Amino acid sequence: MVDSELTKLRRARARVHANLRKLEPLIASYYAKAADLEARIQALAPELNLPPRRYAPNPVFARGELPRLAMSILRAAGKPLSTREVAVRALAAKGVTLPDRRTLKVTRLRLQNTFSAWQKRGLTVRVGSGREGKRGLAQDLGPGIGQFLIKS
Known part of the structure; x- marks a missing residue:
């Protein structure tokens, strides 16, 4: 058969x-x-x-595109935003309006690493702590915000 x-x-x-x-x-x-x-x-x-291992490229963002997009989102907002908010806005700007959990998590983690590096360089600051923590541009926050900064 x-x-x-x-x-x-x-x-x-x-x-x-x-x-x-x-x-x-x-x-x-x-x-x-x-x-x-x-x-x-x-x-x-x-x-x-x-040197680190080479990983597969990000399917949503081109090389260096996410940091540039995150910086423009923070500039346009004019106020501190949570990493999750920046990730959702960046994905929406790329046409991903309903991201799955993995895509959102990968984007959020990459943004956290980017924001940490920028904070070391003095470009961004963290306002608040824990889940309520937000990231903002250092020059946009102005004087008087130092009382809310977390030292990391």
């Missing part, structure tokens, strides 16, 4: 999943080996700066 096309595809799918199940422990062991090697290199030469 000849197998139907659907049966062939289902069997192929089962084989792929079986192969993935076999390879996942191998991948985990490679991650562990890489971490061990990097720790051993850092122990021998702590001044050596190892």
